[in-house]
């Protein structure tokens with residue numbers, strides 16, 4: 001085996017167990033490059049998607065089912081990179097029967113569809129600040145699920161990292177100057193809080209289950225598994241959104257919404273297409289991080305994106321850059337650095353364990 005191959009280290013009690021990586025054929029340097037590319041995709045694309053989503057609502061868009069659909073509906077663009085990558089390993093297709101694959105994709109797809117709907121409702125009924133405040137709980141939920149479902153060891157560095165990122169999200173939300181809902185929409189406000197809380201719970205569970213599927217069921221060694229996971233779960237989630245769009249009758253209002261969009265019809269279509277494409281790039285980044293590192297790390301980077309989005313809003317929507325925002329971002333980057341340092345330490349352990357093995 002190549003000396004630079006990547007491995008993950010999990011510690012149980014005093015013992016150090018070396019767990020074979022998902023991507024056996026990847027060199028460590030390639031692994032780090034892929035991790036940083038995925039981080040870049042997740043942070044930048046999710047920020048663009050959230051800002052475009054806000055633009056859609058600001059300029060007269062009002063359909064919760066369309067907002068839900070664009071979060072997954074752009075999946076056909078992923079067929080192009082899927083064709084360029086080598087197919088997922090034969091071992092995975094032997095080991096996992098078609099039935100198991102369908103089961104995984106349908107259940108995760110349904111969870112994603114539900115999460116996306118709740119996410120859209122949360123954004124519709126709550127101010128951005130309250131939304132981010134409640135969303136910050138997803139890191140804590142994820143830490144619990146990762147511990148029980150993925151046997152993730154919560155080291156001191158990981159714990160500090162999760163706490164710093166959560167604290168930073170809370171700071172950002174307290175500083176947000178967007179409107180709070182008026183008194184007569186109290187019920188909608190409570191509904192928004194509940195939807196966001198349940199969405200955070202479902203999102204964290206879904207990430208942990210995805211990691212479990214990669215590690216324990218699919219056991220794939222190729223990156224095309226990441227795209228397949230994203231494509232098929234998005235297909236199921238998009239079906240849920242299309243059914244919702246027709247069942248709710250919202251589809252009848254779309255032509256009016258398009259005509260009345262403040263920036264014109266072309267802008268309406270471009271906004272939705274842009275949002276759908278951005279969500280796909282962001283989601284591929286998120287799934288790739290689950291595959292390469294862990295669900296908790298993916299969630300942490302997603303939360304980091306939540307925190308840097310106000311930075312982009314300063315440029316696009318001319319929001320104010322306050323001191324609190326700057327402090328929150330500094331804390332968030334510190335938390336991120338702690339987790340990256342933990343990954344680096346794991347990497348060193350793998351190296352020394354390998355050297356001991358070779359001796």
Ligand SMILES: Nc1nc2[nH]cnc2c(=O)[nH]1
Nearest residue numbers: 115119138199200203302
């Ligand atoms: N609940 C929830 N759903 C998402 N879908 C994509 N990102 C997120 C997120 O951060 N939270």
